[in-house]
Amino acid sequence: MRVFVLFSAVMAAGLGLSFAAENDVSFQLHGQGWTDRGRIMSSSDRVLGDGITAYSVDGSPIQSLGGQFTLDASLGEHWSGAFGLGVYQVTQSYGSVGEASNYTEWFNTSMWRAYVPQANLTYYPGGRDNPWLTVTAGTFAYDYNPDVKNLGLYLLRGPVYPGVLMSGFREFDTDTSIGTQTGFKIHNAVGNFSHDLLFLNERVLPPTFDWSLAYVAKYRLFKALEVGAGVNFYRLVPYSTALETPGRLGGGTASPGSYEVRAPGDTVFYTHQGTKLMGMFSLDLKRWISSGRMSAQDLKLYGEVAVIGVKDYGSYYNKIQERIPAMAGFNIPTFGILDVLSIEGEWYGSHYRNDLANLGYPRSIVAPWQDPGFGTPSPVPVSPGTYADSVADNIKWSVFAQKTVARHIQFTLQVANDHYRPNQLGTAFVNAVGGTQAVLTAKKDWYMMGRIGFSF
Amino acid sequence: MRARKMMAMNVRIPFLLAVLTLAAVASSFAQDLRLEVHGAGWTQMGKIEESYVGLDQQGANDKNWMQNSGVQIGVTAKADAHWDAGLALGVVGVHLNRGSTEVANFWYPFWVPYVGEARVTYTDSLFNAGKFQLTMGSFGYAYNPDVKNLGGYLMRGYVYPGAIESGFGTVFGALARYEQGKFRNDVILKSEELRPAYDLSLIDVISYRVIPGLELGAGVNFYRLIPRDPDLTTPGLQCTGSYGQCSYVVDSSGNLVASPNSSNPTQDTITGSLAGTKLMARFSADPKALFGFDRLGSLVLGKQDLVLYGEWALLGLKNYPVFYDDPLRRMPVMLGFNLPVFGQLDYLSLEVEYYASKNSSDNSSANFCGGWVPRQNDDSVYGRDDWKWSVNAAKSLLTNLQFSAQLANDHLRTGGWHNAPNSGSEALRTPKDWYWTCKLAYFF
Numbered sequence: 003m004r005v006f007v008l009f010s011a012v013m014a015a016g017l018g019l020s021f022a023a024e025n026d027v028s029f030q031l032h033g034q035g036w037t038d039r040g041r042i043m044s045s046s047d048r049v050l051g052d053g054i055t056a057y058s059v060d061g062s063p064i065q066s067l068g069g070q071f072t073l074d075a076s077l078g079e080h081w082s083g084a085f086g087l088g089v090y091q092v093t094q095s096y097g098s099v100g101e102a103s104n105y106t107e108w109f110n111t112s113m114w115r116a117y118v119p120q121a122n123l124t125y126y127p128g129g130r131d132n133p134w135l136t137v138t139a140g141t142f143a144y145d146y147n148p149d150v151k152n153l154g155l156y157l158l159r160g161p162v163y164p165g166v167l168m169s170g171f172r173e174f175d176t177d178t179s180i181g182t183q184t185g186f187k188i189h190n191a192v193g194n195f196s197h198d199l200l201f202l203n204e205r206v207l208p209p210t211f212d213w214s215l216a217y218v219a220k221y222r223l224f225k226a227l228e229v230g231a232g233v234n235f236y237r238l239v240p241y242s243t244a245l246e247t248p249g250r251l252g253g254g255t256a257s258p259g260s261y262e263v264r265a266p267g268d269t270v271f272y273t274h275q276g277t278k279l280m281g282m283f284s285l286d287l288k289r290w291i292s293s294g295r296m297s298a299q300d301l302k303l304y305g306e307v308a309v310i311g312v313k314d315y316g317s318y319y320n321k322i323q324e325r326i327p328a329m330a331g332f333n334i335p336t337f338g339i340l341d342v343l344s345i346e347g348e349w350y351g352s353h354y355r356n357d358l359a360n361l362g363y364p365r366s367i368v369a370p371w372q373d374p375g376f377g378t379p380s381p382v383p384v385s386p387g388t389y390a391d392s393v394a395d396n397i398k399w400s401v402f403a404q405k406t407v408a409r410h411i412q413f414t415l416q417v418a419n420d421h422y423r424p425n426q427l428g429t430a431f432v433n434a435v436g437g438t439q440a441v442l443t444a445k446k447d448w449y450m451m452g453r454i455g456f457s458f
Numbered sequence: 459m460r461a462r463k464m465m466a467m468n469v470r471i472p473f474l475l476a477v478l479t480l481a482a483v484a485s486s487f488a489q490d491l492r493l494e495v496h497g498a499g500w501t502q503m504g505k506i507e508e509s510y511v512g513l514d515q516q517g518a519n520d521k522n523w524m525q526n527s528g529v530q531i532g533v534t535a536k537a538d539a540h541w542d543a544g545l546a547l548g549v550v551g552v553h554l555n556r557g558s559t560e561v562a563n564f565w566y567p568f569w570v571p572y573v574g575e576a577r578v579t580y581t582d583s584l585f586n587a588g589k590f591q592l593t594m595g596s597f598g599y600a601y602n603p604d605v606k607n608l609g610g611y612l613m614r615g616y617v618y619p620g621a622i623e624s625g626f627g628t629v630f631g632a633l634a635r636y637e638q639g640k641f642r643n644d645v646i647l648k649s650e651e652l653r654p655a656y657d658l659s660l661i662d663v664i665s666y667r668v669i670p671g672l673e674l675g676a677g678v679n680f681y682r683l684i685p686r687d688p689d690l691t692t693p694g695l696q697c698t699g700s701y702g703q704c705s706y707v708v709d710s711s712g713n714l715v716a717s718p719n720s721s722n723p724t725q726d727t728i729t730g731s732l733a734g735t736k737l738m739a740r741f742s743a744d745p746k747a748l749f750g751f752d753r754l755g756s757l758v759l760g761k762q763d764l765v766l767y768g769e770w771a772l773l774g775l776k777n778y779p780v781f782y783d784d785p786l787r788r789m790p791v792m793l794g795f796n797l798p799v800f801g802q803l804d805y806l807s808l809e810v811e812y813y814a815s816k817n818s819s820d821n822s823s824a825n826f827c828g829g830w831v832p833r834q835n836d837d838s839v840y841g842r843d844d845w846k847w848s849v850n851a852a853k854s855l856l857t858n859l860q861f862s863a864q865l866a867n868d869h870l871r872t873g874g875w876h877n878a879p880n881s882g883s884e885a886l887r888t889p890k891d892w893y894w895t896c897k898l899a900y901f902f
Contacts, residue, residue, distance in 0.1 A: 031493070031495075031533075033533055033535075033545055034545075035543065035544075035545035035573070035575075035576035035577075035595070036576060036595075037576055037577075037594070037595040037596050037630065039649070063655075063656045063686055065630070065649060065655070065656055067573055067576045067595065067596045067630065068573055068576065069545040069546075069547055069573050069576045070547075071531070071533070071545075071547065087547065088547070089547045089548075089571040089572060089573050090573070091573065093655075096655075102698070103690075103698060104698040104699045104827070107653065107654060107690060107698060107699070107828075108653060108698070108699040108701070108825075108826045108827055108828075110653065110655065112651070112655070113570075114570060114571045114572045114573065115571070116549075116571040407541060408537035408538045408540065408541035409491070409537060409538075410491055410535065410537045410541075410543065411537060411541050411543060411578045454578055454594045454595055455576075455578075456535065456537075456543035456545075456578050458491055458493065458533075458535050
C-alpha cells in the first residue's frame with residue numbers, strides 16, 4: 003500500500019500542476035440501475051467445506067437490486083479521471099442447514115452494501131486526442147476479453163493455487179463492468195496491435211494486498227479475427243512473505259496440509275504465488291457473410307484457454323492437464339431481435355472442489371460473530387466431498403440473452419451451470435456458514451437469473 | 459424516515475461530494491437522453507416521551523432520543539417518448555434503540571446506504587383513449603397521497619397477524635397503471651420482503667374523481683397469492699421456526715383449549731396461512747373545490763387546508779376461531795383533517811385511527827417463523843391501544859427547504875436492541891404514550 007500511496011501523492015501533485023496550467027475540466031455523468039430475480043433450479047451439493055454439515059441451496063430464490071453513479075472527468079489535455087459510488091442489496095442465501103430451513107429462512111438477513119465502481123486517474127502522454135499510450139492508476143474496470151458473458155477471463159479471476167475458477171451472473175467480484183481491479187495499468191495501441199501491462203493489488207482473496215504483474219497482448223488481423231495472449235505473475239510481490247508460504251510458519255499457525263513431507267529433508271511447501279498463462283481468440287464470422295440484418299454481436303465465435311499455474315509440484319499440483327481450463331462461446335444470430343444470444347461451454351479437468359474455504363473469503367453479509375473456522379489462508383485445494391464428484395463438474399455451460407430498448411434499457415436473462423457461489427446461509431441472528439464454494443457440482447445442476455436495468 | 463435495519467457503512471463524505479458534483483454537472487450530460495438530477499438531505503430529531511413496551515420492559519423507551527440524518531441523490535432519465543427510468547441512491551444514519559439503561563452500552567450509530575429507486579417505465583396510450591404505464595423494478599408507491607402517518611393499510615404489514623405497520627416502503631415488482639379522465643387503475647405484482655420473503659402479492663387499486671373536490675378509492679390485496687414455498691406461507695401444524703405458533707386447538711364452543719387432548723373428538727385443530735385478502739376503501743374531500751370558495755373571511759386558504767380524508771380496511775376476509783373470529787376487530791379506520799393555516803404552513807393535519815384488535819401488535823411471530831397466529835398478548839387491557847393519533851405540520855422555506863414536525867401515538871416500532879429478536883413490538887401501547895420528532899430537509 004505504501005507504493006500505491008506514494009504513487010498517488012506524486013500523481014496528485016502532478017495533477018495539481020496540470021490543473022493550474024490547463025484549468026480545463028468537464029464532466030460526464032453515467033449511471034446504471036437494476037433489479038434481479040432468479041432461482042437455483044437444481045443444486046446437488048449437500049456438504050459444506052467442513053464435510054460434515056448437510057446443507058442445500060436447491061430451489062433457493064435470488065433477488066437483488068442496485069445502482070451506481072460514475073463521473074468521467076476530463077482534466078485537461080493529458081488527464082482524465084473517473085469516480086463513482088454504488089449501492090446494492092445483498093441477501094443471505096435461502097436453503098437448508100442440517101436438513102432444516104428454519105435457520106436460513108427466519109434468520110435470513112438482507113442489507114445494503116456500498117461500493118466504489120470507479121476511482122482512477124488516467125494520464126495520456128500524447129494527449130487525449132492521440133491516446134496511443136495511457137497510464138491508469140486507482141480502481142478501474144478491466145476486461146481483456148469483452149466477448150465473454152460469463153465463463154472464461156481466467157487470467158485475472160481467481161487464485162492460482164488452488165486453481166479455483168470464478169464466474170456467475172454479474173457477481174461483484176467477477177463483473178468486468180465495474181472496478182474490480184486496483185493498481186496500475188499501462189495501455190499501448192499501435193495499429194492492429196494493443197497490449198496492457200498491469201500491476202494489480204489483490205484486495206479480495208486472502209492473503210490480501212499482494213501485488214501481481216500481468217501482461218496482455220492482442221492482435222487483430224483480417225478485420226475479423228483477434229488473437230491474444232497473457233501472463234499473470236500472481237502475487238509476485240507479497241504483502242507478507244510468511245503468509246505466502248504458510249507451511250513455513252512455525253508454531254500453531256501453520257495451516258494443516260500447507261506443506262508435505264515427501265522424505266526426510268524433502269518437504270514441499272505450497273505457496274499462493276504462481277504463474278497463469280492465457281490464450282484467446284475472437285472470430286467475427288459475419289465479416290465474411292454479408293447480412294445487413296445481423297446485430298453487431300451475431301455470429302461471433304470466441305474462446306479462451308489458460309494454464310492455472312505452470313509449475314507442477316507436490317501431490318496436489320502434479321498434473322498440469324488438470325489445471326488447464328478452456329472455454330468457447332458462440333453468439334447465435336438473432337437478426338436484430340436481441341442484442342446478443344450467446345452460448346458458452348467450458349471444460350476444466352480439476353478434480354478438486356471449486357471452493358475458496360481454505361483461503362477464507364466467506365463472502366459474509368456481516369462480520370462473523372464467532373470464529374468461522376478459517377485460519378491462515380492455505381494454498382491447498384479442498385478435496386471432493388460426498389456430492390462433489392471429481393468429474394461431474396468438469397463441464398460448464400451458460401446461455402446469455404440481452405435485449406436493449408430505447409438504447410438505454412436492458413432486459414437480461416442468463417441460464418447456466420457455472421461457478422456461481424451463493425452468499426452464506428444464515429444459521430443464527432449473526433452467524434452464517436458457506437459462501438466459499440460453487441454449488442453447481444453435477445451435470446443436472448443449473449440456475450436462472452433475469453435482470454431489468456438501465457444505463458446511461 | 460424509517461430506520462433501515464442494515465449494515466453500518468459510513469459513506470457520508472463521498473455521498474455529499476457526489477451530491478455537490480451532481481448538482482454542478484447537471485447541465486453537462488453528453489447523452490442522447492434527457493436527465494434530471496434530484497436529491498434531498500435531511501436531519502431529523504425527536505424524543506419518545508412516554509412508552510409501554512410490554513410487561514417485562516414497561517416504559518423502557520421513556521425519554522429516549524431518536525435522531526437520524528441522510529441524503530439521497532437520484533436521476534430520472536427519459537430515453538424516448540415511451541421509455542423512462544429512475545435511479546436514486548441514499549445514505550441514512552441510524553441509531554439503535556437505546557432502550558433501558560441496562561443496555562445503553564449497546565447504543566451506537568451507523569450509516570446505511572440504500573437504493574431508493576431502480577425502475578424502468580413504459581408509457582403508451584391505450585386505444586387512443588387513456589394512458590397506460592408499465593413500471594418494473596423497485597419503486598415507491600402510495601395510493602393515498604393525503605396520508606401523513608396513519609393509514610396505508612392495503613400495502614403495509616401482514617394480514618394474519620393483522621398488526622398494523624407505519625412507514626413508507628417501496629415495491630419490488632411491477633405496476634401496470636391505466637388512467638383515463640377521472641379514473642385510474644393500478645395493478646401491482648409485489649415481491650414481499652417481510653419474511654417469508656419473495657412471495658408474490660397481487661394488488662388492484664382504483665381511484666375515481668367523482669366531482670372536483672371529491673375522490674373515492676378502493677383496493678384489494680391478494681396477499682401472498684403466489685407463495686415461493688407454500689409450506690412456509692401455509693405452515694400446517696408446526697412452524698418451521700421456534701418463535702411463534704402455527705396452529706391451536708379449540709373446543710366445540712370455539713374456545714381455545716390450553717391442553718389439547720388428541721383423543722377428544724369435540725376438539726378441533728385450527729391451521730391457517732399468512733396468505734389472505736385485504737380490502738380497502740378511502741375518500742378525500744376538499745370543500746374548497748366542492749363548494750367553490752378559497753378563503754374564510756379575508757384570509758386566503760392554502761391548497762391543503764380543510765381537506766378531509768379517510769381510509770378503511772378489512773385485514774383478512776376469512777374468519778378463524780378465537781383470534782380472528784370477528785371481522786369488526788380486523789377493520790382499522792382512520793380519519794384525517796387538514797386544519798386551516800391560511801398559507802402560514804404547508805399543512806397542519808390531525809389524523810385519528812381506531813383499530814379494535816384484541817391481539818398483540820407484535821408481528822415477530824410471523825417474521826421469525828411464519829406464525830399466522832398472533833403472539834400472546836401480554837397486555838390484559840388489550841383495548842388501550844385501539845386509538846392512535848398523529849399531528850403533522852410542515853412549512854416550506856425559500857423554494858427547496860422544508861421544516862416538518864410530528865407528534866404522535868402511532869405504530870412506532872423502534873427495532874430491537876442490539877442482537878435482540880423482539881423487534882416486532884410497538885413502543886406506544888397505552889393512551890398516555892407519545893413521541894415527537896421534527897425534520898429539516900433540503901431538496902431539489
